[in-house]
Amino acid sequence: MGQVKLSPIRAAVPTVFAGTGLSVTEHLHRSVGNLLDLRSLAPDLPIAPTVQGFTRADYELCLDLYAKAGIDLAAEPIVAIGSVCRRQNTSEAAEIITAITDAVPGIRLHGFGIKTSGLADYGSLLASSDSTAWSDTARKEKILLPGCTGHINCANCLRWAFQWREKVLASLAGHATRTPICQNPSRRSVSRKLDRTTRTSHRLALSGFRDEAARLERDTSIRWAHRDGMSVRQIATLMDLSPARVGQILAEPDHGQLVDQLRALRQKWGVDSEPATRAAADHIIATLTAAELADTAPEPVGARGHHEKADPTDPALFDIA
Numbered sequence: 369m370g371q372v373k374l375s376p377i378r379a380a381v382p383t384v385f386a387g388t389g390l391s392v393t394e395h396l397h398r399s400v401g402n403l404l405d406l407r408s409l410a411p412d413l414p415i416a417p418t419v420q421g422f423t424r425a426d427y428e429l430c431l432d433l434y435a436k437a438g439i440d441l442a443a444e445p446i447v448a449i450g451s452v453c454r455r456q457n458t459s460e461a462a463e464i465i466t467a468i469t470d471a472v473p474g475i476r477l478h479g480f481g482i483k484t485s486g487l488a489d490y491g492s493l494l495a496s497s498d499s500t501a502w503s504d505t506a507r508k509e510k511i512l513l514p515g516c517t518g519h520i521n522c523a524n525c526l527r528w529a530f531q532w533r534e535k536v537l538a539s540l541a542g543h544a545t546r547t548p549i550c551q552n553p554s555r556r557s558v559s560r561k562l563d564r565t566t567r568t569s570h571r572l573a574l575s576g577f578r579d580e581a582a583r584l585e586r587d588t589s590i591r592w593a594h595r596d597g598m599s600v601r602q603i604a605t606l607m608d609l610s611p612a613r614v615g616q617i618l619a620e621p622d623h624g625q626l627v628d629q630l631r632a633l634r635q636k637w638g639v640d641s642e643p644a645t646r647a648a649a650d651h652i653i654a655t656l657t658a659a660e661l662a663d664t665a666p667e668p669v670g671a672r673g674h675h676e677k678a679d680p681t682d683p684a685l686f687d688i689a
Contacts (some may be wrong), residue, residue: 392422393429400433416478417441418448424464431471446495449475453481462490469493489538503530570645577637579653582632587617588626594618650674 384391390398399420406415417439421427427449434441451470452461466683469475476495487497490566505511507523513531522528537662564583586607593603600618623629630653639649 392426396420396426396430396433399430400437400439402440404437416446416448417444418450419468419477420450422451423465423466424460427464427468428471431468440618441472443668444476446478447478448478448480448655450480452479453483458459461486465490465493469490480582484539487536502529505532553646570639570642574639577633577639577649578635580637581652584626584629587620590614590617 379661385395387393398441399418399571401614403415405415406413417434419427419430419434431441465477465479468477477493479494480496481499482491482497483495483499483501487494491497497499503523506521506525506528507553510520511522512520513522513525513527516522516525516527519525590607593606594600600611600614603609604614607614634649639645
């Protein structure tokens with residue numbers, strides 16, 4: 369079992385919960401004990417461990433308790449992290465999640481109730497997350513999609529859930545692909561002619577980025593369509609390409625995740641050097657990738673057999689429940 373690297377453990381805050389009368393430390397011990405008991409009672413069920421705490425030291429203590437109980441969290445398919453949803457507007461949530469991923473390299477964390485703002489800040493450290501924001505919004509704003517029948521709003525509607533998911537993923541695509549820029553750019557004065565030249569250069573760079581991103585999106589869509597069973601001839605007809613060209617695209621090496629390739633394109637064309645081009649690049653990526661991101665949504669209940677597992681090779685930019 370992998371060694372868990374922990375920072376020095378500070379004494380946990382001796383908080384006593386009103387409902388149970390128990391301390392945080394006792395709750396942590398019981399969380400680990402519950403996992404062991406449940407797995408012994410139902411070894412065939414995929415029961416996931418949950419890392420809990422109040423302070424960072426509590427979370428580190430929880431990791432230590434799992435390690436002492438013989439649970440290798442890095443080897444678990446998924447590990448939930450609790451008690452962070454109410455502190456997402458502070459840096460504390462990011463610090464706690466970072467501390468956990470540093471302590472257990474390779475851990476696959478699932479975040480409960482993570483907001484879009486939280487995903488933008490530390491979503492790259494999570495394997496998955498969930499939220500009821502889509503349902504709360506539909507209920508409070510009385511949203512009812514055209515064609516939906518049998519309910520007064522879409523608070524429990526699968527179509528609305530997928531639409532919300534598509535919107536969240538598209539909004540995150542821009543943040544996920546941005547390249548770091550200088551925080552204090554030089555304010556040297558430039559001539560009006562040079563300023564016009566600079567704006568023209570930025571416009572040309574953005575145009576080049578848009579063209580390459582569009583080709584990348586097209587080629588990715590072709591690969592996904594072929595993966596899903598479409599023939600080369602069918603793809604060629606739909607894309608108005610020759611079968612030979614489609615074959616060339618499919619024969620080209622796969623350069624990894626779409627989000628990583630988009631990040632490389634942003635760096636190549638320097639579109640993050642100015643706020644205007646950076647925002648435009650965000651919009652281009654959101655527009656190009658929205659349909660592909662929606663295609664990564666989980667299939668509706670019943671589409672797969674109860675015991676049939678999803679293909680782990682399915683490409684996805686993010687995995688948000």
